[in-house]
Amino acid sequence: MELVSYELDPQPEQGLLHLNLAWRSLAHTKESYLVQVELLDRHNQVVSYWLGYNGQGRLPTLAWDPGDSVFDRLALPLPNLPGGDYTVRVQVMSNAGPLPVQQGSSSGSSLPLATLHLNQPANLSLSQHLSLTAPAGSVEVAFALWQTDGPVIQPAIPPTYAIRPRFLSSPQLPCQAAIRSICS
Numbered sequence: 797m798e799l800v801s802y803e804l805d806p807q808p809e810q811g812l813l814h815l816n817l818a819w820r821s822l823a824h825t826k827e828s829y830l831v832q833v834e835l836l837d838r839h840n841q842v843v844s845y846w847l848g849y850n851g852q853g854r855l856p857t858l859a860w861d862p863g864d865s866v867f868d869r870l871a872l873p874l875p876n877l878p879g880g881d882y883t884v885r886v887q888v889m890s891n892a893g894p895l896p897v898q899q900g901s902s903s904g905s906s907l908p909l910a911t912l913h914l915n916q917p918a919n920l921s922l923s924q925h926l927s928l929t930a931p932a933g934s935v936e937v938a939f940a941l942w943q944t945d946g947p948v949i950q951p952a953i954p955p956t957y958a959i960r961p962r963f964l965s966s967p968q969l970p971c972q973a974a975i976r977s978i979c980s
Contacts, residue, residue: 798822808877811874811919812836818867843867876918
């Protein structure tokens with residue numbers, strides 16, 4: 797597989813980096829590779845990453861035929877990063893680890909795509925909150941549910957079910973000794 801093109805659209809005011817990747821299949825593969833996109837700060841520390849299958853997780857490489865084009869549209873969180881320069885890099889991962897990639901005459905386990913300059917600090921708003929209580933005290937944690945294309949703005953809340961135990965007494969159902977007092 798080869799990376800044909802990419803497009804970066806930083807939106808620091810929303811705390812997002814939109815990234816489009818265009819891939820082309822060169823041959824059949826024997827496993828489904830994962831794609832990892834990382835954002836590195838000036839100290840080469842990973843400050844944000846995405847790991848998943850191509851095509852928003854719906855088109856693993858096992859399903860590709862030679863010549864197929866597959867597009868990834870991702871949103872990396874920019875977790876309240878200061879303005880400055882960052883590097884965006886891509887890795888293709890097999891079950892055994894990163895696959896070698898080539899760029900010109902150099903090769904390695906990752907492909908640096910671009911240097912990204914944030915003119916302003918990124919402001920990622922985390923809309924969900926969770927309170928954790930421990931013997932030493934409690935702490936509130938902010939988080940966001942994330943999909944390939946960004947945070948879930950309005951998460952679906954599953955219904956809450958209340959289960960009320962009922963004990964039925966029936967002459968047709970024999971009671972066991974341990975629960976005889978409940979049944980009688």
